[in-house]
Amino acid sequence: MKTLISKKWLALITVIIALTAVLAGCKREQFQLETTSDVNILGYLQKDPGSYSMFISILEKAGSAGTLNGYGTYTLFVPTNDAVKLYLKDINKSSVTDISEADAKDIVKIHLIRDTITSDQFNDGKLRTPTMYGQSLLTGAQNIGGLTTLTINRQATVLKADIRTGNGIIHVIDHVLKPAKLTGAQMIEQNPSYSIFTQALKATTLYDTLNVLPANAPDSLHMFYTVMAESDAVFKAAGINSFADLKAKYSNTGNPASIQDSLHLYMDYHILPGLKYLPDIFKASSHTTLSPLDVITTKLVGSDILINDDDFDGKHEPGSAVDRANSDNTTANGVLHAMAQDYFIKVRFPVPVYWEVTDQPEFQKLNGIYRVTNKSSAKFADGDIQDIRWQTGSVQYMCAPEARQFYVYHNDYLYIAAxxxxxxxxxxxxxxxxxxxxxxxxVWICFIRRGGGKGVSVLFDGTLLPRVLNLTESLPSQVLVGSNWTYPSGSTPASLEALGKKITFGGGKVPFYNNPAQTIDYYKDNYGLLAGTITVTKTDRHIIRLQATADASGDVDIDMIHFIPETMDQQYPKFNPDGTVIQKP
Known part of the structure; x- marks a missing residue:
């Protein structure tokens, strides 16, 4: 059976801004840029008491008027007088004088950012700098009558934007913003849709973990948490109608409070350390969880954010969708997201990964070049390829010329100039x-011997592997036996493997040097070198680095990298230029 990891896995789309989908077909509200001659934010507000006098009173009560009357670089979201009146009515107060000084300070802090942020940076998600309150503001868009308006924290609409003053930028909004006061645990518990999830949090004691305010956290690593919560409806769709059902399905010890219990690990798997809003979720391919050895993988497909949508052992595993409309809820100690579908820890065992390094989305889009004989791409610069980074030189995609076969899988390879x-x-x-x-x-590095890479070290997630590879060395020359070129006397697959070398080419009827009368099962100038043995501690994508340690002129050509469980056969399968995979006879 074919054991290749599908190339679709690498086609992660992490650069799509979700707002594009929201705004498609809609006209965005245009704001007139206004530059005032006032030297500060306070001066601008004081010029229009009919619109801003009530917020000025809040600034004065909080002791912040002087701050906005002096030098600085600020962004202030200013609620109008009508917005403040709505807020007072909501909290059962008759005037600003009824607001306590502490509350006035919190109001100002949640509206003020020590940074200058214009509306063109209001992409769907959190602003780049948190407020003076310490919480991030979320920007988004809503379509009303074909006109897309900007929203802040899902609480207010922007009425007027980008008013530039001497010490910052003002954005006028139609509601007073309210900071999150509930912890993640409290926000989940108060929502009856999460009754099963709440019971599970309490049974595993994770409720207590999610119920600590940042000021009371033991250290900076435990201040914030992101929760991927599942509603009762999502559980029901998965055949779980009560907490008893959930416990029966996942608790293997009967004691969910035990950190070794499978239900505890299931709930751990739904909690991510740190603050991660939706753009943070889909822009990274994976995220650690409180389950010590498990990560979730994430990808953006169109406008859908999918959890654990993976290609594994040659098969596609459909992911679980995030409920975007009900996600990105700021809590006092993190972020709460809603899942549209259930997900769980998958029990997996090590499987070999025969990775063709040219399976990169940027290469696959090269129409008329990708896997076309004797074609090559233009030179790529560092940063052009999503999953490859390098220092010095350039990188190209190349497909071997028909008259000069290199006997590499799919006839293509990654060309590294130096x-x-x-x-x-x-x-x-x-x-x-x-x-x-x-x-x-x-770990086997499969390559074409050329003039470069005389001494190459291999690092896996920053850990140096034991062998330094010489990519300029040829194997002993092949010999002709009948019409087949094969191993020279004294060399066998087993003897080569003992030296940390193997032939990756499958042989058979593929002609040698374009001579259809001859075939080959051994070739001296492309093979695999053993870099060492690695321990993968987390199921995830990882980083492998090839680092030069000795000077040599010429390029380096990489075909594949094999990750084969140490107890498995290291020789097979083998891979031919025509894309066929040769299994062990």
Whole structure:
């Protein structure tokens, strides 16, 4: 059976801004840029007491008027007098004088950012700088009558934007913003739609973890949490109608409070350390969870954010969708997201990954070049390829010419112009791997011998592997036996493997040097070198780096990288230029 990880795994789309989908077909409200001659924000507000006098009173009560009357760089979201009146009615107060000084300070802090942020930076998600209150503001869009308006924290609409003053920018809004006061645990508990999830949090004691305010957290690593919560309706769709059903399905010890219990781990798997709003979720391919050895993988497909939508062991595993409309809820100690579908920890065992490094989305989009004989791409610069980074030189996609076969899988390879030591630093190239299941693997670098890479170290997630590879060395020359080119005397697959080498080419009827009368099962100038054995501690995508340690002229050509569980056969399968995979006879 084919054991390749599908190339679709690498086609993660992490650069799509979700607002594009929201605004498609809609006209965005246009704001007139206004630059005032006033030297400060307070002066601008004081010029229009009919619109802002009540918020000025809140500033004065909070002792913040002087701050906005002096030097600085601020962004202030200013609620109008009508907005303040709505707020007073909501809290059963008759005037601003009835607001306490502490509450006035909180109001000002949640509306004020020590940064200058214009409306063109209001992409769907959190603003780049948190408020003086310490919480981030969320911006979004809503379509009303074909006109898309900007929203802040889902609480207010922007009426007027980008008013530039001497010490900052003003955005006028139609409601007073309210800081989050509830912890994540409290927000979940107060929503009856999460009754099963709430019971599970309490049974596992994770409710207590999510009920600590940042000021009371033991350290900075435990201040904020992001929760991917599942509603009763989502559980019901998964055949779980009560907490008793959930416990029966997942609790293997009968004691969910035990950190070893499977239900505890299930709930851990729904909690991510730190503050992660939806753009943070889909812009990274994976996220750690409170389950010690497990991550969730994430990808954006169109406008859908999917959890654990993976290609594994040659098969596609459909992901679970996030309920975007009900997510991005700021809590006093984190963020609460809603799942549209259930997800759980998948029990997986190490499987070999035979990774063709040219399976990059940027290469696959090269129409008329990708896997077309004797074609090559233009040079890529560092930053052009999503999952490959490098220092010095350039990278190209290349497909071998018909008259000069290199006997590499799909006849293509990654061309690295220079992997050598420089005067100031060693050059390197880093690649993000496909999904690797936790376990121990032997790592094989499969390449075409050329003139570069005389000494190359391999690092996995920053850990140096034991062998330094010489990518300029040929194997002993092949010999002709009948019409087949094969291993020279004294060399066998087993003897080569003992030296940390293997032939990755499958042989058979593929002609040698374009001679259809001859075939080959061994070739001296493309093979695999064993870099060492790694321990993958988390099922995730990882980083592998090739680092030059010795100078040598010429390029380096990489075909595949094999991650094979250490107890499995390291020789098979083999891979032919025509895309066929040769299994062990």
């Amino acid at each position: 992997l050598r030591t420089a005067a100031t630093a060693n050059s390197w190239i880093e690649l993000k791997t496909p999904l690797l299941v936790k376990g121990r693997y032997k």
